[in-house]
Amino acid sequence: MTYFYYHHDDDDCDKNSDPNATNDSASVKYNTAQTIAVLANDSDPDGDPLKVQWASDPAHGSVTVNADGTITYTPDPNYSGTDSFTYKIYDGQGGYDTATVTINVSAPDGIVEGTSGGDLIDDHYTGDPEGDMVDNNDAILPGAAPNDDYIIAGDGNDTVYAGQGDDSVEGGQGDDLIYGEGGNDTISGDAGNDTIYGDNDPAGGPAADPVSETVDWSHFQTDCGEVKDQTVDLGETKVHFDFQSQDYGAKATLTTSAQYTEAGENFDSCSALQLYGAGGDCEGGVSPTSTTVLTFSSDNSDYTGEVQGLSFRINDLDRSDSYDDHVDVVTLSAVDADGNPVAITIDPEGNQTVTDNGDGTYTITGGDQDDGSLYQDDKIGSVKVTINDPTAKLSIAYSNGGATDQAISITDMTYDTCPVENDPGEPGDDSLMGGLGDDVLYGQQGNDTLEGGHGSDSLDGGQGNDTLDGGADADTVSGGDDRDLFIVGSSTDGIGDTLDGGEGGDDYDTLDLQGAGPLRVHSTVTDYDPVSGVSTYAGTVDFLDGSGNVTGTLEFSNMEEVIPCFTPGTLIATPRGEVPVETLREGDKVLTRDNGIQEVRWAGRADMTHEQLARAPHLKPVLIRKGSLGNDLPERDMMVSPNHRMLVANDKTALYFEEHEVLVAAKHLVGNQGVDTVETLGTSYLHFMFDRHEVLLANGAWTESFQPGDQTLGGMGNSQRQEIFEIFPELQTAKGREAYQAARKTLKKHEANVLRMS
Incomplete structure (x- = not known):
């Protein structure tokens, strides 16, 4: 007998090495959660996959360990400063290590900053480096109320909704679209061809863009093969499914059988809801009816919860008197959020009969197919349904008018979400400055100040007693309603301008040419009010050089006064x-x-x-x-x-x-x-x-x-007024003017x- 002796040496056996966890740091925005990939700089000598086993609680926030090995840190509300937590990694072989993540939660600087690209800056914008947001009650600049935002859009073609409060907006470079919305706003378009509204989009303006979504039946759950009542989150919209029946074998199921669809339709051809109806023999010759109700809603305040452009197909909707004695009958109805009926368009591919019942319901009756051999992917058994207007609830009632069991199929449904219309808030007394470029400024409601700056600008004061100055280059300026003051700062500014005082409201418009001489005015009376004794004028202004030669012309209309204190020779x-x-x-x-x-x-x-x-x-x-x-x-x-x-x-x-x-x-x-x-x-x-x-x-x-007083300064040309303010800056305030006794x-x-x- 031979004995073999084996010497066991532990050094020759495979030994597991502990992983190496490396400390991390992260910058987190104010009041904003951030996910940190802590494993990115960790390693394992043996190449074992690493997992995060746990993390400690930070002093000024909370953490969540995610399944993918990342950790989400959420700072406490309104906290800024330094925070930290420790996490532990595990290699699955008994090896562990820990590391610390140091967090710097930035403090807001009170400025909502855009990027160098084309930004949409509204109350959902989160691109500011410090986490400042519009209308987030986080304004911290001196003298600012909580929603008085300071917005710097930066470069790019930006769209800005300043929201409520007395906001300051700088468009920066690019062709910007800016809405001041509520409050007394100060808005400067800066460089680029900008469009600026002192209040809001005159049509109201959507809070967000419509989003295309699909009722995909594969997302719905079944219970013993049947689709029961449930709510499914489809993204910006939720849909609640409710199935009601008189029993007798009526039910709703899911099918992956091929469906009839046409090119360009975004319906999944292998996804459908199948509605079964038992024949009339089940209960004394009476065919039971089932009703499927889809109710739409949204948790996002940017959307109404209604849907628009709702579209789907009903397949296998037929009839046969000779084959199995059945007839499919579908009744559709839809209402908006206020319960008002919504029109439904029904396009049959076969010889189905469509009846508008006049009460907001529509009935589709299957056509006679003779042999009764239609399937869900046959064209002549298909009906296209479209509901264009906003819809909150859709009802589909189905019955089988024959003696045998039958079913129809409802394809996936496509639609667009309905954005809410922005609330313009209370109209404000806004200050709009176009800056460089060919800008469009709308004062809208309130007593606004509009300055076009450089470029061929278009200014519209809207309602209120507005002050308008087109600035350099040839401008088109309209005062709109009420008592407006048009200022021409110099002859250079005025050349090529077209000014219209408007006629609505408490109308008395003034053209101030004090800073634009020498000049010559040609005018005619276009209207006279015998009650007030006020005349309305239209005409032209010739700007002259030192020799009396005309250097350019301004046109004006609907002006009630044209202004020019010692006279020469005194x-x-x-x-x-x-x-x-x-x-x-x-x-x-x-x-x-x-x-x-x-x-x-x-x-x-x-x-x-x-x-x-x-x-x-x-x-x-x-x-x-x-x-x-x-x-x-x-x-x-x-x-x-x-x-x-x-x-x-x-x-x-x-x-x-x-x-x-x-x-x-x-x-x-x-x-x-x-x-x-x-x-x-x-x-x-x-x-x-x-x-x-x-x-x-x-x-x-x-x-x-x-x-200088309020009235005398207000009636001056902009250039003269600015000269005085440069010499006497205290006169820019009411207190300073009062002091000049x-x-x-x-x-x-x-x-x-x-x-x-x-």
Whole structure:
């Protein structure tokens, strides 16, 4: 006998090596879950497949271990900062290792940022790097309410729905489509040919695009071979299946038998619902009826739950008196979400009879096929059903009018989801700026400000008292309803423009050309209201060069006023003597009553033609003749604008108003001896400002400098107004304008009348 001795050496046996888990890090958006592929950098020396066995709970969130080895981390609501968790991997051979995942949850910066591509930015957009969203109650910028969003769309052809609140939107480069929706929004299209709506799409606008879905019968469950009541999620839509019958053998089943379909139809030719009906012999010759009801709904707030363009086929719908004495009868009905009947189109391929019952139901009766040998894929036994309008519920009632058992087949159904229409919210007072490019701006409702910027723009103010400035290049500007102000900042801006004030609402439109001279206006009266005494004008504006040559033309229509405060020739007292007012420039020194020598900070001019003055008689100049103010003042005749105020100082002012010196508008002095409104062939109004409202000498009489107020600034051209704001930035706010107080008490009209009558 021979013995063999085997020495067992553990080093020669296969040994399992532990896997290597490597620490991970991940950046997670604010209030956003993220799935992390933790196994991507883990390894096993033996090549064993790895699984994640468990993960610890993070301090500021939660984790879910997924079947594919990933881990989904969800931060706590409104948390930002650092978080971490530990996970354990297993190689299936007894080897383990652990690693730590460090999470950085970004804090929102209050800005919803688009990408470099064409984005759809609305309240479902999640592409912002920090997780900011539209109307997510997460606005954090100073002074912003929770839904006052700041949106920077970035490059690309973007579509932006700003939602509710007072939003700020920058379109960036690209041809953008922007809806301000509710609130007082500020929107800039920036570069590109943009279309901007201050409120919402005039047609309402869908919240989302329609989605094509299919009722695929293979997704439905069966119980003992029959389809019972159930709800199936098809994506954006859910469909509830309800089968009702009078028993006697009626049932619903699924079949994979070949179905008749035609090219271009998206019905699965091997998927159908089969409805069985027992013959009349089952119960005293009465053929039972089964009713299949499909009810559509949606959990997505972007969709109504109704479906549109619903389409399917009913196959094997026939009749035979000679073969097995049967007749298939189908009655269809559909209603919308309000329960109103919806029209159904039925196209039979054979000689079936279709009857519109007039009550929202349609009956299809099988045609006589003689031998009764039709199958589910035979054309002549097929009927095409189409329901185009939004549908919430479809009913299919089936009975077999003969003595034997029969069945019909319902193919898969295709349809599109129905998006909800956006709620425009309350109309706001919006500010829309086109920027570069040929832009289209719609103010819609509210008192809006529209500025076209560069490019050949189209501006439509819509309803409300709007301010419109087409900006550079040839623009088309429509005020729409109510009282609109059209501003032409310069002759260059105005050349080629077409302006239409509109006729609806509380209509009184003004064309402001103060910053666009020299110019010449040609106009005709197109309408006159004898009750209000207001005329409406149309015409053209010729812009002139220094030699009086026409450099370009503007066309206007439906304007009730065309606007153009010392007139040229008035002498102003300065340290170097009296100088004509038209020669004063910024930096010149002028003598003032209260503060000595002061420097002119800004000077402006508005020219008015005879036609303009004829259309706006309340703007005609007032002639104050020599000596008419008392004490031989003024020393020479002088003409001023009707709102220009003169200093009046006498015993009457002290007696009646407890002020020795007061200011009175020239128009309120008309009627005093030597003070009259005059007819002229045209005039120019000049105004200049100091650091404060001053009283100065003009033709030897004390009068005022220009005082900026809401009305005077609002009636100016944009360029002049911007000049003033650059020099006096505080005047951009109501508080700043209030601080620029009048140098003296200003009398109202009835108070000025007291002086004249006493």
